[in-house]
Amino acid sequence: xxDSNHDESSKEDSGxxxxxxxxxxxxxxxxxxxxxxxxxxSKLKSLQIRPRAATTTLKLISWEPFGQxxxxxxxxxxxxxxxAANPTIKVEWGGWPFSTFDTNIIAEAQAGGVNADVVMAxxxxxSTLIAKYNLAVPLQSITKKLGLxxxxxxxxxxxxxxxxxxxxxxxxFALTYDQRLxxxxxxxxxxxxxxxxxxxxxxxxKSPSQFGASLINTTAAQADWWNQLQNFxxxxxxxxAKGTTLTIDSxxxxxxxxxxxxxxxxxxxxxxSETALTKLVLSDRVATQFNVAAGLSNYKTLAPKLYPNLxxxxxxxxSKKAIARLHPLLVMKSSKNIEASMKLVEWCxxxxxxxYLTVTNGYPIIPFSNFQDFEPGYKKYLTNTPWLPGFLETNxxxxxxxxxxxxxxxxxxxxxxxxxxxxxxxxxxxxxxxxHSAQTQAKESLHA
Amino acid sequence: xxxxxxxxLLVPILLFEGAFVIYPIVRGIILAFQQTNFGKTSWVxxxxxxxxxxxxxxxxxxxxxxxxxxxxxVVWLSLGLGVALLTNWAFKGRSFVRGILAIPWAxxxxxxVLTFTIMLDPNFGILNRIASWIPGVHHQIQWLTAxxxxxxxxxxxxxxxxxxxxSLVILSSLQAIPDELYEAARVDGAxxxxxxxxxxxxxxxxxxxxxxxxxxIFSFQQFTLIYLATGGGPGQDTSTIAILIYNQAFxxxxxxxxxxxxxxxxxxxxxGTILFVVFERRVIRQRYLQGGLG
Numbered sequence: 001x002x003d004s005n006h007d008e009s010s011k012e013d014s015g016x017x018x019x020x021x022x023x024x025x026x027x028x029x030x031x032x033x034x035x036x037x038x039x040x041x042s043k044l045k046s047l048q049i050r051p052r053a054a055t056t057t058l059k060l061i062s063w064e065p066f067g068q069x070x071x072x073x074x075x076x077x078x079x080x081x082x083x084a085a086n087p088t089i090k091v092e093w094g095g096w097p098f099s100t101f102d103t104n105i106i107a108e109a110q111a112g113g114v115n116a117d118v119v120m121a122x123x124x125x126x127s128t129l130i131a132k133y134n135l136a137v138p139l140q141s142i143t144k145k146l147g148l149x150x151x152x153x154x155x156x157x158x159x160x161x162x163x164x165x166x167x168x169x170x171x172x173f174a175l176t177y178d179q180r181l182x183x184x185x186x187x188x189x190x191x192x193x194x195x196x197x198x199x200x201x202x203x204x205x206k207s208p209s210q211f212g213a214s215l216i217n218t219t220a221a222q223a224d225w226w227n228q229l230q231n232f233x234x235x236x237x238x239x240x241a242k243g244t245t246l247t248i249d250s251x252x253x254x255x256x257x258x259x260x261x262x263x264x265x266x267x268x269x270x271x272x273s274e275t276a277l278t279k280l281v282l283s284d285r286v287a288t289q290f291n292v293a294a295g296l297s298n299y300k301t302l303a304p305k306l307y308p309n310l311x312x313x314x315x316x317x318x319s320k321k322a323i324a325r326l327h328p329l330l331v332m333k334s335s336k337n338i339e340a341s342m343k344l345v346e347w348c349x350x351x352x353x354x355x356y357l358t359v360t361n362g363y364p365i366i367p368f369s370n371f372q373d374f375e376p377g378y379k380k381y382l383t384n385t386p387w388l389p390g391f392l393e394t395n396x397x398x399x400x401x402x403x404x405x406x407x408x409x410x411x412x413x414x415x416x417x418x419x420x421x422x423x424x425x426x427x428x429x430x431x432x433x434x435x436h437s438a439q440t441q442a443k444e445s446l447h448a
Numbered sequence: 449x450x451x452x453x454x455x456x457l458l459v460p461i462l463l464f465e466g467a468f469v470i471y472p473i474v475r476g477i478i479l480a481f482q483q484t485n486f487g488k489t490s491w492v493x494x495x496x497x498x499x500x501x502x503x504x505x506x507x508x509x510x511x512x513x514x515x516x517x518x519x520x521x522v523v524w525l526s527l528g529l530g531v532a533l534l535t536n537w538a539f540k541g542r543s544f545v546r547g548i549l550a551i552p553w554a555x556x557x558x559x560x561v562l563t564f565t566i567m568l569d570p571n572f573g574i575l576n577r578i579a580s581w582i583p584g585v586h587h588q589i590q591w592l593t594a595x596x597x598x599x600x601x602x603x604x605x606x607x608x609x610x611x612x613x614x615s616l617v618i619l620s621s622l623q624a625i626p627d628e629l630y631e632a633a634r635v636d637g638a639x640x641x642x643x644x645x646x647x648x649x650x651x652x653x654x655x656x657x658x659x660x661x662x663x664x665i666f667s668f669q670q671f672t673l674i675y676l677a678t679g680g681g682p683g684q685d686t687s688t689i690a691i692l693i694y695n696q697a698f699x700x701x702x703x704x705x706x707x708x709x710x711x712x713x714x715x716x717x718x719x720g721t722i723l724f725v726v727f728e729r730r731v732i733r734q735r736y737l738q739g740g741l742g
Binding site for chain 1: 484485503505562565566569570572588590592593594595652668676677678679680681682683684695698699700701703721
């Protein structure tokens with residue numbers, strides 16, 4: 001009891017003394033602050049009166065923030081350097097992962113507009129924003145200023161003579177091969193005709209230990225299947241759509257896809273999942289691939305046995321044509337900062353920066369035909385990469401060249417073709433029947 | 449006072465349900481009667497539904513959905529019942545076996561599909577390896593790409609993933625049957641089949657009928673396993689209405705058309721569930737419960 005009383009009184013005493021200490025300390029601190037600041041008052045005044053730079057904030061949307069290293073760090077470096085060079089402009093990143101990017105951006109466009117100043121988009125989304133929704137600003141003044149010549153695949157971003165998007169990532173196809181496996185099967189040179197490719201696939205297939213070609217062929221992987229298959233309208237000069245006319249079941253396409261099917265049948269990988277195919281390629285058990293250049297540099301670490309023997313050659317059909325999927329930058333018409341947005345795009349396609357992004361991120365094909373004239377390091381890079389020459393000899397076309405006005409419906413047409421073609425793959429229908437059915441379905445679905 | 453407190457406590461959940469369940473459903477129904485483009489929305493009445501009626505792919509997917517749903521109800525309940533009966537027997541290590549049997553249900557969808565895709569691979573899959581030992585059997589069976597086989601492969605996969613739930617529920621129902629009933633039946637000279645018919649079956653029928661409703665609902669809305677394994681292919685052979693709605697909305701960006709399909713899907717699911725419940729109440733309960741056991 002007495003103890004508790006003692007405690008209470010001591011608390012009270014201590015409370016009183018701390019109050020006086022606080023008062024004392026407060027007064028001392030105020031005095032010290034006043035004394036300390038007096039000589040610096042002029043400095044403080046100068047800080048206050050210096051005019052603050054007006055900041056323009058740009059929103060750049062892309063899938064890059066959700067991607068894997070080293071891509072985003074490389075982009076961040078370029079964008080940060082842009083902000084350092086333009087202190088009045090601040091760039092904020094936004095967007096969605098690549099797998100849902102198209103869905104989200106088209107949903108925004110349908111809902112009334114894209115909430116961004118600058119957009120990095122996959123080719124079909126870019127075409128949709130340009131042709132269907134008329135949301136982009138012409139950018140040809142940038143290439144003119146920099147002296148860059150856009151490769152013809154840029155046609156898909158051209159409307160009424162205006163170029164609305166500039167490619168910064170080029171996912172270009174060519175025929176890649178494992179020269180060790182081809183040599184072992186008696187082929188000293190890569191296939192340069194369609195018959196030679198088929199013969200090479202047959203000769204190198206020793207299922208289940210080795211396969212002649214890696215061709216995606218299951219609807220579970222239909223996006224990637226279509227990505228590869230879309231090229232097979234080209235062997236006989238076909239297209240999937242011309243202008244506003246769908247030509248899915250044209251004789252040229254039927255022959256092209258029949259050729260694809262004969263390669264698939266000869267390869268022994270029918271029905272094999274994409275995951276298993278990737279595993280086979282990386283373990284050096286596949287002789288040929290119809291592949292994109294993007295990411296092949298990663299094989300150095302992912303497929304150390306294959307990488308030294310990896311080579312490329314143009315598609316073995318007479319035209320040597322293949323698809324270049326350009327992922328461009330666009331400036332949105334709705335932006336309140338169009339001038340600053342165009343400055344950012346110009347910064348990104350400036351040869352020094354684009355070359356840096358290309359080499360760092362492993363997208364070796366730069367979609368400007370005279371790029372080597374501006375960046376000598378690029379020429380050296382091309383010469384020193386043994387698997388690149390085939391890509392450089394390929395004649396590239398864009399999505400617009402094979403899908404016409406239906407470029408915006410890239411995924412839809414691909415989905416329909418892949419689903420129908422699976423019947424031909426399983427042998428329950430012919431290629432002609434499958435493509436005819438796809439044509440009818442696509443016509444109804446697109447109201448063509 | 450207490451009544452008011454109950455009402456107040458309900459407010460958060462009602463707000464949540466209203467914002468995240470009721471509103472999306474109502475908005476989806478409204479979208480089905482509209483056409484939205486570039487922020488401009490116009491009422492189109494029944495146009496989306498008229499398009500649906502003339503769309504052969506829609507009808508094909510409805511047929512596939514019902515075939516799939518019917519197959520899953522039968523397979524899940526049969527498999528669940530079989531496994532429950534087996535694990536209801538007393539044997540050494542029964543608890544361990546029951547634990548192991550529950551694993552498929554606990555495995556997430558994506559690893560399940562990846563594992564099955566590898567198992568069903570024509571070149572490297574274990575199923576085809578086993579098939580190759582059988583003389584005269586085609587060694588490269590295209591499980592996921594051949595029209596009829598893909599449907600069967602999907603049923604196999606979905607059945608494997610879901611059966612533990614059904615078997616565990618049926619097992620708990622079996623264990624609730626008093627042993628005295630079986631003992632009395634044995635004394636009366638009833639054999640195994642007779643005991644099953646007269647005691648086991650009537651006792652678990654209410655549980656089975658409830659599980660049938662759940663199986664109908666679960667299989668009707670099945671999406672992930674089918675989409676990841678076949679994408680709805682080959683052709684439209686495994687494309688249920690859930691896959692079709694996804695494709696229309698997120699592949700083709702026809703949100704309004706997809707909404708109209710979703711409305712029809714919702715109606716079918718509700719009607720199907722009501723029919724099951726009515727059947728369960730009127731037929732099963734009258735026959736097995738009101739009429740007494742045996």
